[in-house]
Amino acid sequence: MTGVPASAAGGSAKANGAAASSRGTAARGASKGKGAAAGSTGSGASGAQDGVKSARGGKIAAAAVDQASVWNIANLLTMLRLLLVPGFVALMLADGGYDPAWRSLAWAAFAIAMITDLFDGHLARTYNLVTDFGKIADPIADKAIMGAALICLSALGDLPWWVTIVILGRELGITLLRFWVIRYGVIPASRGGKLKTLTQGVAVGMYVLALTGWLATLRFWVMAAAVVLTVVTGLDYVRQAIVLRRQGMAERKAALEETET
Structure with a gap:
């Protein structure tokens, strides 16, 4: 039998020990890696929870701001206009509705x-x-x-009822038209609509005042222009509503066809 040199046996033992040591180091490294990964995952979950809490806090803060902003200057001016309506009617109809002094005060409220x-x-x-x-x-x-x-002027006989019906009918019709197409989009206010509002305000204000002579003639033509703008812009709103509705229906139909395919 051939004997194995002592030096070779010692070297083999050392090699086996080194391999075992290497495996132990690798195992400890893997264990540390898993621990680090677990720590990282826990840190990520904690960060996500903090993000959710922050988002919820932001929503609550935004809601609080929205509630407080109801009492801003713009809304206060709107409320003032609402309060002026009964005051205007009272001034307009005071003393039979034909006193120039009361009509002047009514004009001030309207202005x-x-x-x-x-x-x-x-x-x-x-x-x-x-x-x-x-x-x-x-x-x-x-x-x-x-x-x-408009109703006060027509009731007092200063303005024909058909003018009041045309103007108020147009406003009510456009409001209903906006609700009819609101699911497809919003009809934006046009320059013609803004000019109509301005002309109506000037014309009605001139009728509220007890004007005579050439000013009375002028207010007639201003009101005529307001009526024309009322009808023209109303028809334009109808056209826009029809186009907007057709486009919305076409887009919905195309979307449904894509989902089916």
């Missing part, structure tokens, strides 16, 4: 309402004061003061 209408919208858009209350109350206040003035 303040029209001016605040210009300012509240500008302030809301410029300083980001737009609220749900303002979106609802602003158009109501506009139509309330204009409707009250």
